[in-house]
Amino acid sequence: xxxxxxxxxxxxxxxxxxxxxxxxxxxxxxxxxxxxxxxxxxxxxxxxxxxxxxxxxxxxxxxxxxxxxxxxxxxxxxxxxxxxxxxxxxxxxxxxxxxxxxxxxxxxxxxxxxxxxxxxxxxxxxxxxxxxxxxxxxxxxxxxxxxxxxxxxxxxxxxxxxxxxxxxxxxxxxxxxxxxxxxxxxxxxxxxxxxxxxxxxxxxxxxxxxxxxxxxxxxxxxxxxxxxxxxxxxxxxxxxxxxxxxxxxxxxxxxxxxxxxxxxxxxxxxxxxxxxxxxxxxxxxxxxxxxxxxxxxxxxxxxxxxxxxxxxxxxxxxxxx
Amino acid sequence: xxxxxxxxxxxxxxxxxxxxxxxxxxxxxxxxxxxxxxxxxxxxxxxxxxxxxxxxxxxxxxxxxxxxxxxxxxxxxxxxxxxxxxxxxxxxxxxxxxxxxxxxxxxxxxxxxxxxxxxxxxxxxxxxxxxxxxxxxxxxxxxxxxxxxxxxxxxxxxxxxxxxxxxxxxxxxxxxxxxxxxxxxxxxxxxxxxxxxxxxxxxxxxxxxxxxxxxxxxxxxxxxxxxxxxxxxxxxxxxxxxxxxxxxxxxxxxxxxxxxxxxxxxxxxxxxxxxxxxxxxxxxxxxxxxxxxxxxxxxxxxxxxxxxxxxxxxxxxxxxxxxxxxxxxxxxxxxxxxxxxxxxxxxxxxxxxxxxxxxxxxxxxxxxxxxxxxxxxxxxxxxxxxxxxxxxxxxxxxxxxxxxxxxxxxxxxxxxxxxxxxxxxxxxxxxxxxxxxxxxxxxxxxxxxxx
Numbered sequence: 126x127x128x129x130x131x132x133x134x135x136x137x138x139x140x141x142x143x144x145x146x147x148x149x150x151x152x153x154x155x156x157x158x159x160x161x162x163x164x165x166x167x168x169x170x171x172x173x174x175x176x177x178x179x180x181x182x183x184x185x186x187x188x189x190x191x192x193x194x195x196x197x198x199x200x201x202x203x204x205x206x207x208x209x210x211x212x213x214x215x216x217x218x219x220x221x222x223x224x225x226x227x228x229x230x231x232x233x234x235x236x237x238x239x240x241x242x243x244x245x246x247x248x249x250x251x252x253x254x255x256x257x258x259x260x261x262x263x264x265x266x267x268x269x270x271x272x273x274x275x276x277x278x279x280x281x282x283x284x285x286x287x288x289x290x291x292x293x294x295x296x297x298x299x300x301x302x303x304x305x306x307x308x309x310x311x312x313x314x315x316x317x318x319x320x321x322x323x324x325x326x327x328x329x330x331x332x333x334x335x336x337x338x339x340x341x342x343x344x345x346x347x348x349x350x351x352x353x354x355x356x357x358x359x360x361x362x363x364x365x366x367x368x369x370x371x372x373x374x375x376x377x378x379x380x381x382x383x384x385x386x387x388x389x390x391x392x393x394x395x396x397x398x399x400x401x402x403x404x405x406x407x408x409x410x411x412x413x414x415x416x417x418x419x420x421x422x423x424x425x426x427x428x429x430x431x432x433x434x435x436x437x438x439x440x441x442x443x444x445x446x
Numbered sequence: 447x448x449x450x451x452x453x454x455x456x457x458x459x460x461x462x463x464x465x466x467x468x469x470x471x472x473x474x475x476x477x478x479x480x481x482x483x484x485x486x487x488x489x490x491x492x493x494x495x496x497x498x499x500x501x502x503x504x505x506x507x508x509x510x511x512x513x514x515x516x517x518x519x520x521x522x523x524x525x526x527x528x529x530x531x532x533x534x535x536x537x538x539x540x541x542x543x544x545x546x547x548x549x550x551x552x553x554x555x556x557x558x559x560x561x562x563x564x565x566x567x568x569x570x571x572x573x574x575x576x577x578x579x580x581x582x583x584x585x586x587x588x589x590x591x592x593x594x595x596x597x598x599x600x601x602x603x604x605x606x607x608x609x610x611x612x613x614x615x616x617x618x619x620x621x622x623x624x625x626x627x628x629x630x631x632x633x634x635x636x637x638x639x640x641x642x643x644x645x646x647x648x649x650x651x652x653x654x655x656x657x658x659x660x661x662x663x664x665x666x667x668x669x670x671x672x673x674x675x676x677x678x679x680x681x682x683x684x685x686x687x688x689x690x691x692x693x694x695x696x697x698x699x700x701x702x703x704x705x706x707x708x709x710x711x712x713x714x715x716x717x718x719x720x721x722x723x724x725x726x727x728x729x730x731x732x733x734x735x736x737x738x739x740x741x742x743x744x745x746x747x748x749x750x751x752x753x754x755x756x757x758x759x760x761x762x763x764x765x766x767x768x769x770x771x772x773x774x775x776x777x778x779x780x781x782x783x784x785x786x787x788x789x790x791x792x793x794x795x796x797x798x799x800x801x802x803x804x805x806x807x808x809x810x811x812x813x814x815x816x817x818x819x820x821x822x823x824x825x826x827x828x829x830x831x832x833x834x835x836x837x838x839x840x841x842x843x844x845x846x847x848x849x850x851x852x853x854x855x856x857x858x859x860x861x862x863x864x865x866x867x868x869x870x871x872x873x874x875x876x877x878x879x880x881x882x883x884x885x886x887x888x889x890x891x892x893x894x895x896x897x
Contacts, residue, residue, distance in 0.1 A: 156697075162697070223865075224865060227869045228868060228869060228872060231868070231872030232872055232873060233626075234620070234626055234825065234829075235825065235868045235872040235873070236868075237626065237821075238821060238822065238825045238864065238868055239864075239865050239868050239869075241818050241821065241822075242818075242822070242861035242862075242864045242865050242868075243861070243865070245818065245857055245861045246857075246858055246861045246862065248857075249854055249855075249857040249858050249861075250858065252854055253854055253855065253858070361814055365704070365814060368701075368704075369701055369704065369705065372697060372698060372700075372701040373701075414715075414716055415712065415716050416712075417708055417709075417711075417712035418708075418709055418712035418713055418716065421705040421706075421708045421709045421712070422705075422709060424701075424705045425686075425690075425702060425705045425706070425709070428690065428694065428698055428701060428702050428705070429690050429693075429694075429702075432690070432693045432694040432698055433698065434698070
């Protein structure tokens with residue numbers, strides 16, 4: 126049972142890690158350009174999930190679902206993802222315009238406070254307009270479970286991991302191959318001099334927020350497919366953990382954020398079987414809800430021994446102070 | 447100073463107000479407040495009846511007004527029935543405020559200014575300590591009288607004082623040392639739990655912590671020991687964040703401190719011996735107003751002395767340039783360690799007070815929400831400033847209470863206000879100002895004699 130059990134957890138960890146990785150990318154990209162953390166990002170993820178919910182509900186009302194549907198479920202899903210990514214990107218741009226652009230020359234901590242406050246406003250407006258009850262995300266695709274040698278894998282899990290990897294690959298291509306991506310990399314390298322040679326800082330910043338928010342929206346919809354109950358504070362817990370992943374990967378490193386996101390997912394999921402194994406081996410009785418404690422202790426240890434994250438460059442935060 | 451009194455510009459008005467208030471020393475304002483409180487105690491209820499207010503306005507009439515506004519908003523949003531008669535509460539609350547607070551305050555302060563200046567001058571010459579103690583005694587008298595009028599005021603004031611201490615302790619690290627520490631609610635949690643373990647464990651029969659080994663009778667004199675125990679435990683735990691800070695700065699330290707906060711919260715959630723997620727309840731009611739007042743005053747005194755000492759200057763040096771500070775013989779490791787432990791100690795003490803004010807603790811109290819709240823207080827009031835922290839904590843607390851009738855909308859108004867403050871004053875309202883007790887307490891020269 127032991128091997129199957131581990132593999133089963135591995136599959137779950139991949140799925141859980143892909144949410145973290147997608148959200149962490151948003152933190153990391155904004156950091157690399159503006160050298161500050163967008164603390165509203167977790168709540169943008171929440172907004173993205175809700176926008177996805179409304180778009181999906183609207184599309185289902187339009188085209189129907191099940192046997193008599195005009196369009197198959199996966200097509201509605203693709204349309205939902207596309208539409209909500211765009212709408213959430215717009216939200217991200219607005220957040221940048223309202224909360225961050227006026228503070229471009231202020232101390233970094235002030236921008237952090239505005240971010241936190243925008244997050245609270247987003248949560249509160251959600252409660253205000255939707256009444257605070259939990260909403261159910263519509264099931265766009267039928268769930269199938271495959272049994273591969275005793276490991277149960279659902280088609281949703283495969284799809285979630287595939288879509289996340291695809292999005293990460295697309296982002297990587299965009300950043301390394303396109304002209305805008307080159308501008309972003311240049312800006313990340315030096316955001317004082319690069320605007321002087323004609324790269325528009327404000328456009329690039331807005332674009333970074335848009336891309337980060339779009340990825341968060343995609344993560345929100347995938348999350349809604351896997352765990353179909355949305356609540357206004359879902360962005361707080363997931364967002365802060367993804368933030369930890371972004372730092373763990375090394376600030377501003379896209380690759381690092383992805384890997385650290387998956388890693389955090391693994392650590393969080395795998396501590397439960399690890400505790401069970403330890404309990405069995407040494408006949409102890411450690412509760413399995415110590416997950417957070419162990420996960421963050423590991424994060425703390427990693428940062429003590431690698432103070433600049435896994436893939437971070439050693440440079441000072443003073444660049445902006 | 448010649449002011450152009452002929453011009454009725456806003457600036458002229460402002461400077462006239464300034465000349466009106468200039469000769470009043472701190473003691474004069476305190477006497478004015480005393481007058482207000484006495485008047486409210488004597489005629490408050492009668493006046494409220496006379497004006498047709500439902501009951502005596504509880505927080506200077508602000509809550510009465512926000513309640514009317516909230517009623518209006520409810521009408522728009524949820525089709526509630528709006529009572530047009532309640533509109534009358536707005537002018538009557540304003541009249542109440544003017545008659546009970548504004549007029550007595552300004553008049554007494556202005557016309558006692560001469561006497562107050564003489565007394566302040568005498569006190570100044572005898573001893574600054576005596577002067578401070580007398581000022582504080584008058585302040586305590588004012589607060590005590592104000593609170594005897596309702597239990598709501600008492601609990602609000604207690605929580606506000608605890609918030610002042612907590613905000614100050616965070617300002618040591620975020621303001622004076624210039625790190626972005628997210629661990630403070632964790633320190634507060636440790637202080638709250640440890641002092642609760644001390645008091646509940648030793649003196650109260652409790653379901654979680656078992657029967658009390660000691661009798662309850664004179665136990666309240668051990669309350670300072672309980673608070674100190676909580677503070678010291680928090681200071682020791684601060685080493686977990688302080689030691690990584692030798693090598694790490696900025697964002698990585700922020701994450702280390704955030705991870706610390708999550709670890710502490712998760713620890714208290716899971717240790718069943720400490721009540722698990724339900725926490726500890728039934729703390730003895732020892733955190734009375736005088737105890738809290740004295741603790742907070744001691745805290746302000748200690749923290750102010752700390753940040754104006756050589757150690758405080760070393761902190762600022764570490765913040766501005768660590769290598770330069772090192773070159774100027776500042777022991778940066780020792781400085782950082784002491785700052786973290788000192789800040790955590792007072793945070794732990796504030797936690798102990800909080801636990802005994804609310805008379806329960808649970809891990810959910812010390813999460814991201816608490817962090818956002820205290821960060822808001824520090825950055826709203828102003829970095830690197832003791833006065834700023836006091837102003838920040840007091841104003842955010844009062845704002846929170848005043849906007850309570852707006853219910854959920856409160857959490858849109860307060861963040862919006864903070865965003866505006868951050869945009870127009872990025873370092874906070876009163877940043878980088880020294881808190882000089884002597885300057886505050888000194889008698890003011892009348893305007894004429896100055897020239």
